[in-house]
Amino acid sequence: MADRITITLTLNGERRSFETAPGRRLLDLVRDDAGLVGAKEGCGAGECGACTVLLDGAPVASCLVLAASADGHEVVTVEGLGRAGALHPFQETLVTHGGVQCGFCTPGIAVTGAAVLARGGDAADHARLLAGNLCRCTGYAKVVEALDDAAAKEAADAPA
Amino acid sequence: MPRPDAEPRHRTRGSDPGPRTTDHGPLGGRHERPDARAKVAGSTRYVGDLSLPGMLHAGVAVAPIASARVLALDTAAARAVDGVEAVVTAAALPGANLVGVIFPDQPLLAADRVRMVGDRLALVAARTPEAAWRAARLVEATLEPLPAVHDPVAALVPGAPLVHDGGNLVRTFQVARGDAGRRSADVVVEALYHVGGQEHAYLEPQGCLAIPEGRSRITIIASCQCPFYVQQAVARVLGLPLAAVRVEQAPTGGGFGGKEDYPSEPAACAAVLAFATGRPVRFVLPRELDMQVSTKRHAMVVRHRWGADRNGRLRFAEVDAVLDAGAYVGISTVVAERANVSAIGPYDVPNVHVRTRIAYTNNLFGGAFRGFGAPQVTWAAEATIDRLARAVGLDPLEFRRRNLLDDHRRRICTGQLLRRPVLARECLDRAATLAGWDEFHARPRAADTATREGMGIALALYGCNLHHGGQRLDRSSAVVILQADGSVVVRVGLTEIGQGNLVACQTIAAQALGVDPTAVQVWQPDTTTVADSGPTVASRGAHASGMAILDAVRRLRTRLDPVAAELLGCRREQVELAAGRARVAGEPDRSVTIAQVAAELAARRIEAIATGWYRSRPRRFDAATGEGEPYEFYAVACHVARVAVDRDLGVVRVEEVSAAHDVGRVIHRDALEGQIQGGVVQGVGWGTTERLALDHGRLVNPSFTDYLIPTFADAPKVNIAIVESDGAGGPFGAKGVGEPALIPAAAAVRNAVVAALGVELDALPLVPPAIVAALGDAHPFAWVAEEEHEHVRSETVAPGR
Ligand code: FES
Ligand code: FES
Numbered sequence: 001m002a003d004r005i006t007i008t009l010t011l012n013g014e015r016r017s018f019e020t021a022p023g024r025r026l027l028d029l030v031r032d033d034a035g036l037v038g039a040k041e042g043c044g045a046g047e048c049g050a051c052t053v054l055l056d057g058a059p060v061a062s063c064l065v066l067a068a069s070a071d072g073h074e075v076v077t078v079e080g081l082g083r084a085g086a087l088h089p090f091q092e093t094l095v096t097h098g099g100v101q102c103g104f105c106t107p108g109i110a111v112t113g114a115a116v117l118a119r120g121g122d123a124a125d126h127a128r129l130l131a132g133n134l135c136r137c138t139g140y141a142k143v144v145e146a147l148d149d150a151a152a153k154e155a156a157d158a159p160a
Numbered sequence: 161m162p163r164p165d166a167e168p169r170h171r172t173r174g175s176d177p178g179p180r181t182t183d184h185g186p187l188g189g190r191h192e193r194p195d196a197r198a199k200v201a202g203s204t205r206y207v208g209d210l211s212l213p214g215m216l217h218a219g220v221a222v223a224p225i226a227s228a229r230v231l232a233l234d235t236a237a238a239r240a241v242d243g244v245e246a247v248v249t250a251a252a253l254p255g256a257n258l259v260g261v262i263f264p265d266q267p268l269l270a271a272d273r274v275r276m277v278g279d280r281l282a283l284v285a286a287r288t289p290e291a292a293w294r295a296a297r298l299v300e301a302t303l304e305p306l307p308a309v310h311d312p313v314a315a316l317v318p319g320a321p322l323v324h325d326g327g328n329l330v331r332t333f334q335v336a337r338g339d340a341g342r343r344s345a346d347v348v349v350e351a352l353y354h355v356g357g358q359e360h361a362y363l364e365p366q367g368c369l370a371i372p373e374g375r376s377r378i379t380i381i382a383s384c385q386c387p388f389y390v391q392q393a394v395a396r397v398l399g400l401p402l403a404a405v406r407v408e409q410a411p412t413g414g415g416f417g418g419k420e421d422y423p424s425e426p427a428a429c430a431a432v433l434a435f436a437t438g439r440p441v442r443f444v445l446p447r448e449l450d451m452q453v454s455t456k457r458h459a460m461v462v463r464h465r466w467g468a469d470r471n472g473r474l475r476f477a478e479v480d481a482v483l484d485a486g487a488y489v490g491i492s493t494v495v496a497e498r499a500n501v502s503a504i505g506p507y508d509v510p511n512v513h514v515r516t517r518i519a520y521t522n523n524l525f526g527g528a529f530r531g532f533g534a535p536q537v538t539w540a541a542e543a544t545i546d547r548l549a550r551a552v553g554l555d556p557l558e559f560r561r562r563n564l565l566d567d568h569r570r571r572i573c574t575g576q577l578l579r580r581p582v583l584a585r586e587c588l589d590r591a592a593t594l595a596g597w598d599e600f601h602a603r604p605r606a607a608d609t610a611t612r613e614g615m616g617i618a619l620a621l622y623g624c625n626l627h628h629g630g631q632r633l634d635r636s637s638a639v640v641i642l643q644a645d646g647s648v649v650v651r652v653g654l655t656e657i658g659q660g661n662l663v664a665c666q667t668i669a670a671q672a673l674g675v676d677p678t679a680v681q682v683w684q685p686d687t688t689t690v691a692d693s694g695p696t697v698a699s700r701g702a703h704a705s706g707m708a709i710l711d712a713v714r715r716l717r718t719r720l721d722p723v724a725a726e727l728l729g730c731r732r733e734q735v736e737l738a739a740g741r742a743r744v745a746g747e748p749d750r751s752v753t754i755a756q757v758a759a760e761l762a763a764r765r766i767e768a769i770a771t772g773w774y775r776s777r778p779r780r781f782d783a784a785t786g787e788g789e790p791y792e793f794y795a796v797a798c799h800v801a802r803v804a805v806d807r808d809l810g811v812v813r814v815e816e817v818s819a820a821h822d823v824g825r826v827i828h829r830d831a832l833e834g835q836i837q838g839g840v841v842q843g844v845g846w847g848t849t850e851r852l853a854l855d856h857g858r859l860v861n862p863s864f865t866d867y868l869i870p871t872f873a874d875a876p877k878v879n880i881a882i883v884e885s886d887g888a889g890g891p892f893g894a895k896g897v898g899e900p901a902l903i904p905a906a907a908a909v910r911n912a913v914v915a916a917l918g919v920e921l922d923a924l925p926l927v928p929p930a931i932v933a934a935l936g937d938a939h940p941f942a943w944v945a946e947e948e949h950e951h952v953r954s955e956t957v958a959p960g961r
Contacts, residue, residue, distance in 0.1 A: 037209035038202020040413075042363045043447040047864035050363055078202035091200040095192055098830030101838065102658025103199030104364040104413025110200055131873035134864060136361050136414050137658045139837030140875045142830070 007071045012036075012080025018067075026070050027051045027062040030077055038078035038107045042134070049133030052108035053077045059115045059132075078107035081114050088114050089153060093146040101137035109133045113147045123148050185671040185738070187892055188826040193663045194682065195411070195656065207367040207383050207410040208444045215369075216245055218426075218433050218443035219284040219292030221299035222453060223274040226487075226522040226857030227308035227321070230272050230301060235282055237298040243291035246436040247299070248283045254435060255399030259428055261389065261421050265324055266488040266525075268397055268428050274303060275323055276487035276522055277858045278453030280425075285433040285441050293446070310857055312484035312519035313461050323487055323520035330485055330518035331493055333500040335786030337575050338476075338511035345467025345475040347551040353464070353540040354923040357484070358457035358529055358846045361869045364413020366423060366454060367444035370394075370430035374438075377404035378431055384423035385415045385655050386695040391687045393424035394431045405431075408686040415657035416842065417528030420697050421491050422455050451862035455527025456852060458495055459484040462540040472554045472562045476511035479503040481537060483518050486525030492518050495526065497627045499533030501574050501790045505541045506584045506621035507560075508569040514786065522857045528697055530842065531903045534620065539847070539924055542618035542907035546914065556617055556911070557592055561585060565621070572621065575787045578794055581885050584619060587798035587820040590881035592617065594818035595800035610808045614916025618907035619798045622900040623791025624890075625700040628781035633694035635775040638708035640669065640716055642769075644762035646740075646755030648673060650682040652705035653693025659898050660831030664702035665709060667828050668891050672713040674737030675754055691773075699795075699896025702827055704774055706891030712772025719766050724757045777889075793889050796822045797900040799840065801876070801908035805916045807935065810928030813874070814844045814909055820881040824888030824895035832897060837878045839901025845870045847906025851927050 008017045011034060018033045030036050030053060039062055042050035046064040053062045054076040081088040087095070090113040100106050109130065116129045126147045127140070135143065198204045221238070235247045250257055250271035260266040270279045282299045286292035307321035314320055315328040322328060368382035368390075378398065382390050387407040395405045407427075412419060430443040445454075465478040481499060485492040500516040531538075549559035564585050565571075570578040592598075600615050626634040641649040650669045656662040662682045670677040685693075693704065717737075724742035725732040728750055736745045743751030761768045781788030800818045805811070817840045826832055849868040853861045861867045888895045906924060913926055919934045932939045 031209075036202075037205070040206070040364070041208065042365070043864055045447065045863060045865070048363060048447075078200075082201070087197070087201060094200045095196040098190065098193065098196075098834055100193065100196040100199045101660070101834055102363065102412060102414040103195065103204055104206065104362075104658075106199050107202040110202075127872045127875075131871045134361075134363065134869060134871060136363050136416070136842065136869060137838045138834055139839070139841035139878060140870075140872050141837045141878060142834060144872065 005068060007067055009070050009072065010074040012076055020067060022068060024067040025063055026053065026065040026067045029067040030062060030075070036077045036079050040104055040107060042104065049112065050105055050108040052111045052133065054111060054115060057115065057118065059112045078110050081110060090114055090117055090147060090150040093150040094143065097142045097146040097149060099138060099142040099146040105133060105135040109135065109143060116147065117151055117154060123151050185674065186667050186677045187671045188829060190830045191677050193660065193831065194666055195662050204411045206364055206413055207369050207381055207442070210369055210381065211442070212371065212440045215440040215442055216285040216287060216433070216437055217289040217292045218430055218441050219286065219296035220280050220429060221282040221296040223270065223277060223279040223281060223301065223303065225274065225303060225305060226277050227306045228274040228303035229306055230270055230274060230281070231304055232302040233281055234300040237300065238282070238284060238295040241286065241291055241295040241298065243287040244284060244295045245287065246285045246433055247295065248432055248436055249281070253397060253432060255397045258396060259393055259425050260488060261424070261491050262493055263489040268425070276524055278524065280429070283429050283433055285437050308522035308857060310521055310523055310854065312459070312482045312521050315519040315521045316482065316517065323522055328520040330489055330520060331496065333496055333516045333786065335500060335512055335514040335574055337787060344469065346470040347548060348465065348467040349544055349547045349551060351464045351544055351547065351922060353462040353543065355460045355462060355536040355539050356924050357459040357526065357852045358850055359451055359852060359867055360416045360418030360529060362414030362416060362418055365445045365447055365450040366419070366426050368423065368427045368430050369440060369442045370427070370434035371440045372434040372438060375435055378434060379406045379408065380427050380431060381408045381410045382423050382427050383410050383412045383419060385412070385419040385657055385697065387655065387685050387687050388653065388692045389421065389695060390424050390427045393428045397428045398431055398435060406686065406688045409655045409684045411684065412655065412657040416530045417532065417697065418454060419657060420528035420695055422527055448862045451867065452859050455490060456524055457529035458492065458526035458533065458536065460499070460536040462537060464540060464544045466544050466548060468548045468552055470552060472552045472559050474507055474509045474563045477504045477509045479514040479537070481516045483516065483533070484521055484523055484526060485518050486521060486523045488525045490525050490527050492526055494627065494630055495528070495533040497629050498623065499537045500786065501623065502534040502621065503537040503541060504573045505538060506565050506619050506796055507563045508565050508571065512573055514573065523854060524857065524859065530839065531899045532698065534622065534899070535843065535846070535903045535906060538618065538620050538903050539907045539910060542904065543910060543922070546911045557588065557597060560588060560617070560619065564588065574790055576789045579887065581887065583822040583883050583885060584796045586883050587796050587822055588619065590820035590883060591798040591800045591818045594820070594879045594881050595802060595816070597800060600802065610806055612805050612807060612916040613803065614805065614912040615800060615802050616908045616911025616913070616915055617798065617800045618904035618911060619796065620900060620903035622795045622797065622903060624793050624795055624896050625703060625776060625791060626698050628779050628788065628790050629783070631776060631779070635773065636693040636704035636708045637691040638705060638712045638772040639690055640709065640712040640770050640772065642716060642720065642758050642761065644758055646679065646753065646758040648675065648680045650680060650709060651689045652682065652708065653685050653690040654696040654701045654705045655685055657696065659701065659835060660828060661696070661701040661705065663831050664827050665705050668706040669709050669713065671892065672710055673754070675740050699898040699900070702894060703890040703896055706894070707774035708772040710772065710891055711774060712770045715772065716770035720757060720761065723760050723764070723766065724752065727752050727757065727760060793895065795895045795897070795900050797904055799904040799908040801905070801912040803909060803912040803916055805913055805931065807917065810931035812848050812909070812913055812926050812931065814848065814876040816877045816879065817844065817905060817908065818879040819901070820883060821897055821900060822883045822885065822895070823897050824890060825884055825893035826882060827892065827894050832882065833880055835897050836880050836901045839898065840878045840905045841870050841875045843902040843905025844876060844909055847909045847924055848926050851925050
């Protein structure tokens with residue numbers, strides 16, 4: 001097996017190449033090679049969701065994804081959620097609804113919530129769709145309120 | 161805009177946004193938390209996100225069995241791993257081999273004896289985390305197994321294997337008050353409760369970064385609640401004076417008590433490795449190891465004998481509790497102290513005998529955990545109260561109403577008289593109303609379906625701040641600096657761990673200085689900027705730092721007000737600060753901005769920095785009899801839980817918890833609600849699914865797949881009633897809420913499940929096998945579960961309430 005491999009992907013909208021060890025996890029590539037430390041390692045075992053990133057638009061636990069398998073794909077981290085220097089609408093409502101306490105789960109939740117919003121659908125499903133992300137501080141209520149509010153705002157802004 | 165003091169005294173959370181930042185200041189409002197934007201953007205730097213040139217990574221080799229003699233340690237294979245820079249064993253420590261907080265019973269590195277799974281044998285520093293952990297696994301320990309004890313009650317029986325030479329009984333606390341009424345009880349309830357421990361499961365694992373400056377001093381950046389504890393531990397193991405150890409708190413990804421005492425240990429390890437290599441060392445625990453070796457909520461065994469008369473008045477309460485300290489005392493004595501005086505809850509009982517013993521075992525050691533011994537004894541007390549209510553034929557609400565402390569009956573367990581107002585009944589009524597207690601019980605409920613519904617209630621009396629025994633630590637320091645542009649720097653010694661201490665301190669400083677909260681920057685604690693402020697525990701963060709901030713502002717104003725008075729052309733006594741301005745009291749049109757005053761102070765080179773100090777009021781307490789004033793003042797909480805229990809599967813679903821809290825005064829409404837919502841859900845998890853499965857002292861479920869904390873999908877709805885009152889002792893009258901938010905939740909759930917099923921449940925958590933076992937013959941698989949849960953006795957109670 002080669003000592004180093006080259007992985008090329010679109011990271012937060014930018015095409016980037018990394019020389020890295022073949023066994024590396026996507027989480028390590030993002031954090032250590034790209035220096036984007038927003039994604040957190042809460043468990044390293046796919047259980048907590050703190051490391052969630054979007055892979056071709058779908059939320060994945062980056063601690064369980066081989067970096068090599070993202071070669072040629074599109075990855076978005078919490079740092080890339082917002083547009084034009086502004087926070088993503090769900091990041092914004094997390095702030096205004098008080099959905100942030102220690103913040104360690106927050107990047108992962110922001111990423112998953114952004115994917116839920118992009119998919120659209122029924123607000124009644126929000127809690128279930130976020131259930132892959134653990135939070136030990138908030139008791140979840142204000143986070144769900146924040147996602148509901150972001151969805152409502154997005155629906156109101158959508159062209160009729 | 162409504163002023164907070166013009167609003168009804170008791171307020172409920174509804175769609176009410178709370179007062180906004182205006183003339184009356186931000187107190188009680190919902191302005192944005194200062195740490196929220198960076199956190200949602202992913203730009204907050206936790207310790208695992210920091211790296212420095214030349215930085216090494218730490219690993220640790222730990223004992224896999226709970227009791228053994230260390231015959232030999234071979235580190236040759238570990239040293240040979242590529243990238244390893246140092247391997248340190250007990251023999252190579254520069255200072256004391258000791259990390260115990262209260263008792264000197266815990267070595268940093270085991271030299272000859274292993275007392276629990278996870279005892280550290282050797283430390284490794286390497287260029288990558290992978291190399292460090294690989295090397296740690298290659299440390300070869302020759303261990304001779306010794307007899308072990310894993311049951312705290314058995315540990316106290318003569319002849320039990322000794323965990324430490326001095327015997328397994330660490331300490332006994334008691335309260336003995338009254339006696340004569342004991343025989344006048346008409347009904348007596350006896351029960352034995354086994355209350356399990358809990359893993360903190362903070363989302364950010366333990367971690368720190370040690371940065372040496374030669375061998376003369378060191379900086380530690382740590383995920384922690386108590387930088388001053390870390391400072392002391394590091395100074396001791398390195399043999400340095402306190403002043404040579406600087407501890408900066410990193411943004412901390414949750415604590416719940418788990419980052420009170422424990423972080424001193426990884427910090428001491430990283431510090432030792434940093435001195436051994438002369439390089440920065442980062443130590444972040446992988447999740448599985450973190451769960452395996454860190455402290456836990458204490459498991460307790462609680463025996464009750466309580467009596468009441470036929471009118472439903474409590475006559476006596478006897479409580480005999482044993483707390484499983486695990487292999488080291490850690491802070492168990494302080495936890496037991498709180499458990500001891502919390503044992504009978506907010507009830508008026510004329511005769512009280514409480515004994516709380518601490519036993520060493522070879523289990524994982526207990527530490528601080530939100531509630532600090534009170535949740536365990538509250539769980540037992542509220543179960544017994546429900547039993548007594550049934551025995552005398554009273555509704556659980558009515559039985560409690562007849563016994564709750566109030567403005568006329570104010571004597572708590574220790575004989576201390578509560579300050580007025582005592583809001584227990586208020587909390588009970590508010591929680592019961594929110595929950596729809598009467599409507600729920602008026603509705604017919606099916607008794608023949610697999611799913612049964614139930615509602616249960618529990619209360620807690622919480623002594624705010626530190627117990628009399630910890631009074632020497634109950635002080636706090638603050639620094640307030642008025643910048644030349646009118647913005648304000650605040651430094652405090654107590655930490656933000658998610659609970660909202662930054663926003664609380666910001667609000668208090670802004671309120672006191674009459675500025676907008678966005679003008680105030682509260683920085684994370686650093687032991688070189690403020691004096692030792694004790695630990696961030698006991699729901700004291702906002703209280704102790706807030707009081708110190710108010711003191712600092714008062715001192716700052718002795719220099720600010722005369723300058724403002726000169727600018728305004730008034731007497732200094734007439735200066736008031738509000739809405740970002742200094743103005744003449746009663747003449748709001750005569751004003752200047754705070755920024756103008758600040759610029760004037762700067763121009764005149766007047767000292768624009770002030771320190772503030774807080775210490776709790778001295779109290780009287782007799783440790784021998786347990787009589788006196790263990791705490792300065794108290795908060796009351798009442799939770800009502802509604803559950804649905806699947807009888808066949810034994811699965812408890814907590815649908816809703818209605819929580820009423822006596823908080824004194826709201827400082828920041830979102831942070832307050834967040835504490836209540838989070839505390840309730842954490843308490844529900846403890847009571848239902850969070851089972852610490854120990855096998856010979858080893859945790860066999862150290863993962864989020866096997867140790868189940870509540871998720872988005874199963875967290876109950878939390879309804880909140882906030883009860884405000886005048887006269888509490890904290891800043892602007894606020895009381896702590898972090899722990900009261902958790903304490904009664906599991907007990908309310910337990911009582912709801914008992915009401916749903918009609919059988920008593922005396923072991924926590926209420927995992928499916930425990931429920932199935934308690935159902936006894938009524939369940940087809942009862943025999944399977946009974947074998948596993950021998951302490952779960954089945955005892956049928958009258959159906960309904
Ligand atoms: S770190 Fe990837 S799921 Fe927890
Ligand atoms: S905010 Fe702390 S884990 Fe979610």
